[in-house]
Amino acid sequence: MVTSRKGAGGKTAAKKKAGATNPDLVQLLTPEGDLVEHPEYSIDLTPEEYRGLYRDMVLVRRIDAEGTALQRQGELGLWAPLLGQEAAQVGSGRAQTAEDYAFPTYREHGVAWCRDVDPVNLLGMFRGVNNGGWDPNEKNFHLYTIVIGSQTLHATGYAMGMQRDGREGAVIAYFGDGASSQGDVNEAFVFASVNNAPVVFFCQNNQWAISEPNERQFRVPLYQRAAGFGFPGVRVDGNDVLACLAVTRAALEHARSGNGPMLVEAFTYRMGAHTTTDDPTRYRSADELEEWKAKDPIMRMRAFLENSKNADEAFFKEVDDEADAVAADIRARCVAMTDPQPISIFDHVYAEPHPLMDEERAEYGAYWESFEGAH
Amino acid sequence: MSESTTKTQQISLSKGINLGLRRALEDDPKVLLMGEDIGKLGGVFRVTDGLQKDFGEARVVDTPLAESGIVGTAVGLALAGYRPVVEIQFDGFVYPAFDQIVTQVAKMRARALGKVSMPIVIRIPFGGGIGAVEHHSESPEAYFAMTAGLRVVAASNPVEAYWMIQQAIASDDPVIFFEPKRRYWDKAELDPTATPYPLYASRVVRPGTDATLVAYGPMVKTCLEAAAAAADEGRSLEVIDLRTLSPLDLEPVYASVRKTGRLITVHEASVFLGMGAEIAAKVTEKCFYSLEAPVLRVGAPHTPYPPSRVEEEFLPDLDRVLDAVDRAFAF
């Protein structure tokens, strides 16, 4: 389900407060769940669409929690949780059309959900049964990229290709605040800018790069950096799914219409650990966490739905039940994932026959077979 | 000297490096550490744990997330008289810095007619066996050993790690310092008042008479286990810890092969163009008439590092080493 690009013009019961926000931080929904106006960005969805965004966020949070639980139970070697970033991912994810193409990091489980990628696909790499595990072209959702920043260049190149071929759609490249320090990201900005490539750089500034806070990466707000490369940058409240949707839609439309790249900085927070091997108590204060918990993207959307009478108890219950079902399904399919055959490491390394590979495949195959039945 | 550097104690390999870094920071005010997450977090493996607390943020520097930046600025700091020790978080993340290392760090002294030096240590946790996701288990040592101007060493146990890191920091040449991450938690007794073995020398770690195993880093332990198993079957294997990959110290290997007549090289990196290939060629040249069998190599196949669920099959283990020993005896 992709929400309509133009907005369906349905009625919204909640009153908009005018001018309540800081224009440098696009916000359409306050932490209390009230709609507010912004001079440049607006959103007007049907009640069903509003409920859809809430549903997405709840399901994504649940999928993520299931990833963490599976890791704790030894079913995954590692998990990179997104707790707190649901609005940034669902908002930007639902802003994409079928023609758009997304290049994720290793944490875009919510974007994957919006692109209709089977959540079980995301687990293979973390379980250690594959190093990618899906066909990126099936849903226009590229493989997860672990090396920080690399994918921003791939996204730019892909956008250059789309542009040459006159293809519909734009590209969206995800990266973190820490990644903004990498040469690759800055090179991607240069290439995108000089080629006027249809790419949106979507930075989820979750305040931390493992243990390093924003101050260790930059002194100028990220969205302002775009100006130096010659394209627009905007900062959006990353815990506000409506603002994330509106801003990303506009940015993708800007790119699709031949206006070149745009940088969106979603100002958000990583409420959990960086990954399941990380211990945030070593570097982060409990107060900071509390402060951000009050801005929880899901609670905010729920408050809006309640205040505006766009949803009732039955709906919330239904979504929670659906989340339980999705989680149970993922769990069952995760534990059913079998280990690859060792010989499969020789598969797909080259497109054409490779004599060394063939020789080693035969040698190792014979060696491994000699153990069969031995234990 | 602080108490921590005079008392005999049980230490892990990561602690060995930690204590070695601590001692280097104490001894020389020009030594500084740089890397991602090395401060409050103490590094993702806690190798630098507590050092920022004791030496301050100016000596133990959390850098931006940019490996080319880390190594490139270390070059400048070295030119300005400092001795930077940089941490690359994982083997697979050294590549953004590869350009700086091979085009700048390695060649600076020669280009400056010896007028400047590059006393930089680049610490890289390397190798697999810890169940990690991709890019976290690689063995990139041959890329660096192939580049003239760099020195490349690999520690294999806690005591060696303690001494070697200090010697690397004291070296006026750039040193790529490989730490076997699957051995970080191994323990041994450290006597900090002992006299260390020279840095750029390989070392016989188990004497034997029937065949020689040469390894470095994580595979030294595997070879020692293989030698112990072989002893039960009546075969005496000599094990050599290479320790230094560039320069390669092969004299002890030649001496060993002249005695045993059989050589097996063992590393996690791919056999194709790995360190073992160079050793095999050299030993064939120098010990041709002593060899009872061709030099055999044990290592990884020429494939990308596999998903962790099959890494135990991919990585050399005791069986693979003993299998090669059997083959050497079959000639």
Ligand SMILES: Cc1ncc(C[n+]2csc(CCOP(=O)(O)OP(=O)(O)O)c2C)c(N)n1
């Ligand atoms: C080139 C490279 N260096 C280091 C790492 C190790 N690492 C993984 S995630 C991470 C922090 C990333 O922070 P950020 O870009 O802000 O993204 P976040 O994970 O917070 O979303 C680091 C240092 C890596 N994956 N790639």
